[in-house]
Amino acid sequence: MQKTVIRANSPWWRIPFREIWEYRDLLMLWVRRDLTAVYRQTIIGPLWFVIQPLLTTIVFTVIFGAVAKISTDGIPHFIFYMSGTIFWNYFQGVLNHGATSLVSNTNILTKVYFPRLIMPLSGVFIQFAHLALNSVVFLGIYFWFLYHGTAMEPNRWVFFLPVLILQTGLLGLGFGLWVSAATIKYRDLRFALPFLVQLWMYGTPIVYPAKLVVKPLLKWALWLNPMTAVVEFSRYALTSRGSPELWGLGLSWGVTLLVLVSGLFLFNKVQRTFVDTI
Amino acid sequence: MSEPAISIRNLSKRYRLGTIGRQTLIDETKYWWHKLRGRDPRQAFEKIGYSATERRRVEAEQAGSHEFWALRDVSFDVQPGEVIGIIGRNGAGKSTLLKVLSRITEPTAGEVELRGRIGSLLEVGTGFHPELTGRENVFMNGTILGMKEREVARKLDEIVAFAEIEKFIDTPVKRYSSGMYVRLAFAVAAHLEPEILIVDEVLAVGDAEFQSKCLGRMADVSKEGRTILFVSHNMAAIQSLCSRAVLLQGGQCAMVGSVQETTEAYLRTHLPKAAHLPIGERTDRGGDGQVRFTAYRILNERNLEIGAAQSGETITIELDFEKKTSGDAPCSLYMQVANEKRQRMFLCFSRISHPGVLRMGHRGTVRLTIPHLPLLPGRYFVHLSCKVGKALADELIDGVEFDVVEGDFFGTGKLRGRGGESGILVAHHWEVVGGE
Structure with a gap:
């Protein structure tokens, strides 16, 4: 018979992985619920998730490409901006989902118990569905460019793309856990978040190539941003252009794991009694 | 004897009060700014208390303490298959x-072994999403409550039948009536197969018929050997379901015992506070002072003093009096029971209802017994007066006050449900005659 012991001050470092596994059905239903509910509510349904990055890409192409004439390393503007946007959207989506998961689900969390990590974790999968949808559109455009003989070619690194996608998800989750733990204490952080994320995007080589940043200190700062490596390497894999730095990739993974593990611990500590303060 | 299904040892829960009101970075800055200037930072915050504001919490805050113990050293065991009630006042x-x-x-401290x-069923319908259909929500809700997807699939037909919503199972729940919503939600929880079921006052929702269905379902569950922990304000439901009960008072476990003893102890906690002026000392009274009521008590059938009566039980109001003269003049007593809005409910007038003549000595006690109390739950006030001969001897408005709680007035085991107004219950019966 299952035995549960409830004790004060359960250790923050004990992440209930087994329990999460037992609740995997809930996780999957949660993902499905979110997707169906979202798609049913909007008139154009899933189309919205395709239109949004396309519009962003068009805006970037016009402003940064045509008007500001920022270099894209010889990569077609559309491909350059859209690849970055898709990855960034995934990161941002997971981050936002994680960040608001505790505060926006209080009505459920104060009524029933299940491993709290399910909430931010579901964001990784929900956003992945949007990413997959966008990737299909992107690949269509990509192959059109390839077919018309644009000066770019994929290389062996394309097999590394799934790893980059995974990294993006984990990174978004890690930061999301951090923010959600912090928003329990400080509600107004939620309002600052979109702005901070926006700034962060400009600190990532999405509308400009990493190559443009040459000052050693700035370059370090740029590559310390874990999303830099993700964007640069994914672009390099698809076009064989850009300036992928292997040390930067290592650094990026280091930061990712650090953020993720510390985020998990922090979240695990906060979730024990967070319902007392909301 | 087998091991207890639930064993609770010295369980305590503390809420910190110092953190109150600081929910944003701006609040935090304000807090430290006040602290820096040597003021009591709590003055900066009008809002005291948490979302579920409880009087005790706020009182503790106002008394200047920084913490509040919602539970303190609570210990008790529950055996497998037992249905135990948890009772106590709000807070x-x-x-x-x-x-x-x-x-x-x-x-905060202590240990529980389950x-x-x-x-747990703290509120029905947790996690229902309005856009999703009944079927999708059943799956969602079931897995939130800890079931596997295939378990829910296996039980789906049973759940839908119990909720009586077969036709609407593929309709988004936003189109459901509130009754359907509640029925579906309870059905999911009731068909979950936990060994330990924790139920909060969910029975207070829905109509009487559905309530008795829920009570029946809970009784079935307990017969299957599962343990139920049931919290309610509804003494009648507690008495009909539970074998034992725990009385909580101010966060502490005041009593664990048979349902009878514990509910009586609970009703006694409703006794008027000492802050009330004893009626003998009140000066806002009428009459010539020939008679003076000095104290009153509300007793139950077993002559135990209570502060709250259950609908349908026999109660006695005892009034102590002092009389200046011991003459033989016939006396008449008058008690008018009114609700909180001071609308008259009924009248007890000895000149009509007492067969003989009442005479009162120098001092003594008047006992008014009302069998089968016909009042709905609520607070009631008694306007009492006494005449000696034809002269008004004493009169007190709101002389007696008492609470009535839910009880099984009709003897059917069915309950009325939450949210009624005070009022009168009348014994009656139904039948259908004729027809095909």
Whole structure:
């Protein structure tokens, strides 16, 4: 018979992985619920998730490409901006989902118990569905460019793309856990978040190539941003252009794991009694 | 004897009060700014208390303490298959206890051991999404409550039948009536198969018929050998379902015992506070002072003093009096029971209802017994007066006050449900005659 012991001050470092596994059905239903509910509510349904990055890409192409004439390393503007946007959207989506998961689900969390990590974790999968949808559109455009003989070619690194996608998800989750733990204490952080994320995007080589940043200190700062490596390497894999730095990739993974593990611990500590303060 | 299904040892839960009101970075800055200037930072915050504001919490805050114990050293065991009731007034710690037991929040100290799968039902319909259909929500809700997807699939037909919503199972729940919503939600929880079921006052929702269906379902569950922890204000439901009960008072476990003893002890906690002026000392009274009522008590059938009566039980109002003369003049007593809005409910007038003549000595006690109390739950006030001969001897408006709680007035085991107004219950019966 299952035995549960409830004790004060359960250790923050004990992440209930087994329990999460037992609740995997809930996780999957949660993902499905979110997707169906979202798609049913909007008139154009899933189309919205395709239109949004396309519009962003068009805006970037016009402003940064045509008007500001920022270099894209010889990569077609559309491909350059859209690849970055898709990855960034995934990161941002997971981050936002994680960040608001505790505060926006209080009505459920104060009524029933299940491993709290399910909430931010579901964001990784929900956003992945949007990413997959966008990737299909992107690949269509990509192959059109390839077919018309644009000066770019994929290389062996394309097999590394799934790893980059995974990294993006984990990174978004890690930061999301951090923010959600912090928003329990400080509600107004939620309002600052979109702005901070926006700034962060400009600190990532999405509308400009990493190559443009040459000052050693700035370059370090740029590559310390874990999303830099993700964007640069994914672009390099698809076009064989850009300036992928292997040390930067290592650094990026280091930061990712650090953020993720510390985020998990922090979240695990906060979730024990967070319902007392909301 | 087998091991207890639930064993609770010295369970305590503390809420910190110093953190109140600081929910934003701006609040935090304000707090430290006040502290820096040597002021009491709490003055900067008008809002005291948490979302579920309890008087005790606010009182503790106002008294200047920095913490508040919602539970303090609570210990008791529940045997497998037992149905145990948790009773206590608002703020006694019932909800906190349930929250800790269902792992929604962590205790500050102490330990709980639970043997078996736990299902908690603190509110029906947790996690229902309006856009999704009934079927999708059943799956969602079932897995939130800890079931596997295929278990829900296996039980789906049974759940839908219990909720009586077969036709609407593929309709989004936003189109459901509130009754359908509640029925479906309870059905999911009731068909979950936990070894330990923690139930908060969910029975208070829905119509009487559905309530008795729910009570029946809970009785079935307990017959299957599962343990139920049931929290309610409804003494009648507690008495009909539970074998034992725990009385919480101010976060502490005041009593664990048979339902009878515990509910009586609970009703006694409704006794008027000492802050009330004893009626003998009140000066706002009428009459010539020939008679003076000095004290009153409300007693139950077993002559135990209570502060709250149950609908349908026999109660006695005892009034102590002093009389200046011991003459033989016939006296008449008048008690008018009114609700909180001071609308008259009924009248007890001895000149009509007492067959003989009442005479009162120098001092003594008047006993008014009302068998089968016909009042709905609520607070009631008695306007009392006494005449000696034809002269008004004493009169007190709101001389006696008492609470009535839910009880099984009709003897059917069915309950009335939440949200009624005070009022009168009348014994009656139904029948259908004729027809095909």
